[in-house]
Amino acid sequence: MSTSLLLTTAPAELLPLEHVLDAEYPSALREIATCLYLHLRTQPVVSDDTQAAHIALALTEGLRREIGGGQIYVPKGDEYELTARDREILDRFNGHNHEQLAREYDVTTRHIYRLLQRRIREEVKRRQAALPL
Structure with missing residues (x-):
């Protein structure tokens, strides 16, 4: 959640929840x-x-019952929050059309490569289990 929403909400707006x-x-x-x-x-x-x-x-009560007592980390989701344009580029990528996509979307081929690197990192992270410490 955006911190600014928590900071900018007037206490009176929270009264229904407080009740x-x-x-x-x-x-x-x-x-x-x-x-x-x-x-x-x-x-x-x-x-x-x-x-x-x-x-x-x-x-909230459902979360408490299901994961209460444990420690959870809630990621910011920076990797998840690709723009719609970037998701479309990744969806259309076929392995050989870097330059075509760069021209169509008015970005550099370097940007296309960075998007692909990000996707590869995410896929490797998803597939590989964390090593126990």
């Missing part, structure tokens, strides 16, 4: 619920803030 959270609710879970709530409020399938608050709490 469904217990005063003793753990701060880490409260932060997760707040992030979920703020994003749910922007979704067209959520009819109002009270519904968003209840859904956020239900999702």
